[in-house]
Amino acid sequence: MAAIELERLERRYGERVALGGVSLRLDEGQTLAVLGGNGAGKTTLLRVLAGLLRPHGGSARVLGASLPGERWKLPAQVGYVGHEPLLYRELSGRENLRYHAELHGVPYSSLDPLLNRIGLANRADEPVRDLSKGLVQRLAIARAVLHDPQLLLLDEPRANLDPSAAELVEPLIGRSSGRTRVLVSHDVQGALEESDVALGLRAGLPAPVDSELYR
Amino acid sequence: MIATARTILRKDLLVELRTKESVPAMTLFTITVYVLFHFGLDRDSLDGELAAGVLWVTLLLAAVIGVSRLFAAEREQGGIDGLRLAPVDLTALFVAKAAALFVFLTAVELVAVPAFGLLLLGPGLGGAFPELLVVLLLANLGIGALGALVAALAAETRAHELIVPLLLLPLLVPLLIACAQATEPLMRQDAGPEDLGRWLSLLTLYDVVFVLLSVAVFDYLLED
Numbered sequence: 147m148a149a150i151e152l153e154r155l156e157r158r159y160g161e162r163v164a165l166g167g168v169s170l171r172l173d174e175g176q177t178l179a180v181l182g183g184n185g186a187g188k189t190t191l192l193r194v195l196a197g198l199l200r201p202h203g204g205s206a207r208v209l210g211a212s213l214p215g216e217r218w219k220l221p222a223q224v225g226y227v228g229h230e231p232l233l234y235r236e237l238s239g240r241e242n243l244r245y246h247a248e249l250h251g252v253p254y255s256s257l258d259p260l261l262n263r264i265g266l267a268n269r270a271d272e273p274v275r276d277l278s279k280g281l282v283q284r285l286a287i288a289r290a291v292l293h294d295p296q297l298l299l300l301d302e303p304r305a306n307l308d309p310s311a312a313e314l315v316e317p318l319i320g321r322s323s324g325r326t327r328v329l330v331s332h333d334v335q336g337a338l339e340e341s342d343v344a345l346g347l348r349a350g351l352p353a354p355v356d357s358e359l360y361r
Numbered sequence: 362m363i364a365t366a367r368t369i370l371r372k373d374l375l376v377e378l379r380t381k382e383s384v385p386a387m388t389l390f391t392i393t394v395y396v397l398f399h400f401g402l403d404r405d406s407l408d409g410e411l412a413a414g415v416l417w418v419t420l421l422l423a424a425v426i427g428v429s430r431l432f433a434a435e436r437e438q439g440g441i442d443g444l445r446l447a448p449v450d451l452t453a454l455f456v457a458k459a460a461a462l463f464v465f466l467t468a469v470e471l472v473a474v475p476a477f478g479l480l481l482l483g484p485g486l487g488g489a490f491p492e493l494l495v496v497l498l499l500a501n502l503g504i505g506a507l508g509a510l511v512a513a514l515a516a517e518t519r520a521h522e523l524i525v526p527l528l529l530l531p532l533l534v535p536l537l538i539a540c541a542q543a544t545e546p547l548m549r550q551d552a553g554p555e556d557l558g559r560w561l562s563l564l565t566l567y568d569v570v571f572v573l574l575s576v577a578v579f580d581y582l583l584e585d
Binding site: 198233246250273 | 380434
């Protein structure tokens with residue numbers, strides 16, 4: 147069954163086409179690697195799939211929800227790790243996760259095991275502003291998966307993570323999580339190895355995934 | 362929706378307790394302006410229309426500071442995206458922000474009104490305090506509703522600190538008139554609640570209009 151179906155998807159910022167003519171199908175449990183240089187439209191695509199941006203043309207179905215009309219169906223099923231961690235700097239990691247758990251209707255009892263899994267149980271009560279970028283990224287990943295989403299939208303999720311931290315979060319966001327994933331990465335080889343489908347983007351338009359993609 | 366609003370409000374109050382960005386700034390501003398009036402007017406005490414005007418114009422200008430900061434954490438730390446990625450009704454965000462502003466204003470007034478009495482008010486509030494309290498609470502409700510709406514409108518703009526006063530202050534004029542008119546008789550030597558019912562009715566109507574308007578349009582303001 148298709149988790150994502152896009153048909154000539156288009157998104158503009160004013161007159162500028164940020165994303166155009168993107169068509170693809172991703173089945174449940176598969177991973178899509180989205181590759182391209184800076185400003186290619188990768189983050190825009192993730193934000194459209196998350197329901198954070200409205201498509202301006204074409205059609206998009208995500209987990210059976212037609213965008214933008216059925217956007218409201220998505221949040222319970224989608225986990226999003228973007229450039230911003232979506233955490234409040236003045237609150238501790240635990241307070242941030244409790245806040246998001248309440249918004250998602252997730253019981254608090256699931257938070258301590260999650261903090262253990264990302265290796266942050268000992269520093270969960272420190273304000274986020276005092277944590278390193280790598281620790282904040284682990285928290286952002288925990289925030290994105292705390293409601294056990296079917297679909298993960300991941301924008302450079304391993305940025306700032308050291309190898310041992312990347313291993314820690316692997317069961318949450320890696321292939322072994324069993325979730326459908328859309329993965330934006332600049333590690334072309336790594337992304338291709340862990341994906342079933344690849345989409346190259348150049349200036350918002352689909353492009354072949356080859357050595358020319360980043361030129 | 363109420364449970365979500367409570368969650369967001371608790372977070373906002375916690376962030377304010379930790380950062381101390383809004384309430385101390387609003388309070389300090391208010392007291393500073395009262396001190397400036399105290400020396401600028403070169404009078405030992407004010408009463409009647411002048412007293413009511415000074416009290417309310419200062420409180421409304423202090424409210425601008427609170428409204429400008431109301432969505433700061435959301436704007437700077439991606440809080441709106443966080444909410445849009447959760448299965449919640451965004452009207453809860455309006456309720457929480459309006460309630461947070463109400464709490465901030467009430468906290469400011471707990472210090473500012475006695476300071477006003479001490480620095481500027483001739484006759485003293487005396488027996489008119491319960492009436493003034495009702496006016497303050499109704500005003501806070503109206504400012505809270507309108508402030509949350511304006512703050513959301515300005516949240517995604519670059520010039521939000523310019524847009525907030527430009528939008529907020531003209532829309533606060535009816536509230537200012539009602540508050541000043543309701544308060545003026547309470548601040549005279551022969552204090553008495555003249556026409557209080559009429560002005561409280563206007564304040565209540567103002568509150569109802571802006572609460573309903575905000576609930577109706579708030580979701581659309583935060584749409585892409």
